[in-house]
Amino acid sequence: MEKEKYAEVKLISKPDNILKTVYTACRTCYSSESPVNIYAGDSANDEEKMLKLITRVISSGHYSTIEHVQISFAISNISRACSHQLVRHRHMSFSQKSQRYVKEKGQFDYIVPETVEKNAELKNKFDNFMKEISNFYLEMTEAGIPAEDARAVLPNAASTSMVASLNLREMIHLANLRLCSRAQKEIRMLVKSMCDELIKEEPWLKAYLVPKCETLGFCDEDKSCGRKPVRG
Numbered sequence: 416m417e418k419e420k421y422a423e424v425k426l427i428s429k430p431d432n433i434l435k436t437v438y439t440a441c442r443t444c445y446s447s448e449s450p451v452n453i454y455a456g457d458s459a460n461d462e463e464k465m466l467k468l469i470t471r472v473i474s475s476g477h478y479s480t481i482e483h484v485q486i487s488f489a490i491s492n493i494s495r496a497c498s499h500q501l502v503r504h505r506h507m508s509f510s511q512k513s514q515r516y517v518k519e520k521g522q523f524d525y526i527v528p529e530t531v532e533k534n535a536e537l538k539n540k541f542d543n544f545m546k547e548i549s550n551f552y553l554e555m556t557e558a559g560i561p562a563e564d565a566r567a568v569l570p571n572a573a574s575t576s577m578v579a580s581l582n583l584r585e586m587i588h589l590a591n592l593r594l595c596s597r598a599q600k601e602i603r604m605l606v607k608s609m610c611d612e613l614i615k616e617e618p619w620l621k622a623y624l625v626p627k628c629e630t631l632g633f634c635d636e637d638k639s640c641g642r643k644p645v646r647g
Contacts, residue, residue: 421492421601424608426616428487433583433617438465440480441472466619473623484583488609489576494526496571497601506585511577514566518556522549524574529600545572583620586613591627596640 430436438459443450458464472480493501502509525545531537548568555565581589586609592598593606610624628634628643639645 422497422605422608423491424605424612425489426486426609426612427489427578428485428580429613429616430484433484434462434465434469434619435459436483437469437481437583440483441468441477444472444477444480462619478584481583481587485580486583486586486613487578487580488612489578490605490609491576492524492526492574493576493605494571494601495569495573495575497526497599497605498575498577499571500599500602501579501605504581504585504589507579507581507589509577509579512575514569514573515563518562519549519552519569521553522546523552523569525570525572526574526601527572541572545570586610587620587623590624591630594624594626595628595636596626596642597636597638 435454439450439454442448442453442458446453448456453459469480498509498511501507522545527538527541531541548570552565552568555568556562589606590610593602594610596603598606614621614624623630626642628639631646632643633646634640634643635646637645
């Protein structure tokens with residue numbers, strides 16, 4: 416059955432001391448003081464001071480300092496097309512609902528692209544086609560075809576769920592690429608929800624979880640959405 420258009424996302428795991436951890440990593444690279452003492456010191460409780468150093472270090476391209484923080488999200492109600500885009504990000508870990516071991520017992524959940532949703536005639540044909548696929552899938556499984564083989568007919572529109580984990584550097588990279596207006600809307604909305612969940616807990620990250628043009632100061636795509644000019 417068709418579900419709501421956009422992903423359900425929940426931040427389920429993150430360190431309690433992200434800012435302090437990143438600050439300690441940054442400071443360690445440029446200090447004779449031990450990281451143990453830096454982490455325990457008074458300066459690691461001064462948010463303004465920590466943010467000033469972190470901003471300078473990240474701006475210089477010293478990204479290893481933000482790889483020490485691991486974040487996990489529970490994600491539901493996305494299409495397999497969207498999940499296939501997400502898994503292209505190499506520095507992420509995924510545990511995804513298996514179409515091999517989870518057998519569909521009725522009409523499978525699916526996601527309707529917004530462009531199809533807006534066309535009533537095509538939307539009706541889309542829904543009917545999903546029903547045909549579901550009926551054939553059930554016909555095969557009821558005839559004894561294993562789910563791992565019957566799944567061959569399930570479409571990219573089929574809904575899936577996963578737990579996804581990544582470090583802070585990859586989170587920023589993910590936001591930079593997938594918040595771009597050139598990204599497909601479904602993954603753009605998914606990543607926006609992930610960013611919103613994290614920003615609620617760590618407001619200081621708002622400046623980093625932005626489209627890449629906000630960081631670059633220009634658009635490096637072949638056509639700009641107008642937010643920033645295309646690089647000359």
